[in-house]
Amino acid sequence: MTDDCLFCRIVAGEIPATVVHETDDTLAFRDIGAKAPVHVLVIPKAHHQDVAALAVADPGLAGRVLATCAAVAEKEGLSGDGYRVIFNTGGFGGQEVFHVHGHVVGGRPLGPMLSA
Template sequence: MSNGTIFSKIIKGEVLADIVYQDEYITAFRDMLPQAPVHILIVPNLQIKTLNDVVDGDTHLLGRILMAAVGIAKNIGIAEDGYRLVMNCNKHGGQEVYHIHLHLLGGKPLGSILGA
């Protein structure tokens, strides 16, 4: 098996996942431990550890991630009612896998972002 994160292995097909979208730049798949009825992770195929590691040249890639989130939300029928996009950075931000990823959450009212 190759080196890299669990996400890198999913992208390469070395670990099975419920992939909902994939192209040459990004891969989107259902979270194995969902926090909402819809919980999809959208990751770049290129491993970037944290948001702090993003550079100017990654702008197009980040735009593709956001556009994929919008498209997926529309395709699975949660766009009109609404959804949440979350990106965590480092330990205090709640990042668990050091490969940037966007959480697409929806399918029910989500309440306050911090549960307050």
């Protein structure tokens, strides 16, 4: 945990979140700035800056994060119509919180993958 990391503070219980799924090493909670009817963030409880760093440091945990994304999609009723899992990496990739997190989004047609 890093003291200045928003998501580490959520894991520690210092900041409230609406948790929708939890495992021993992952946490999934609703995004407060939802971009779709379902928008859930999935994080490892251990701090890793981004998905690339996580993949190198702990490939098994990276797989468990993806499994949690799938479990959230199932629990939220997204499996039938489809959904998107997005990992933003770095400033140009749109990452705002530098603790790896996947966005599970769906509940309506999502449109093109990238905007112009």
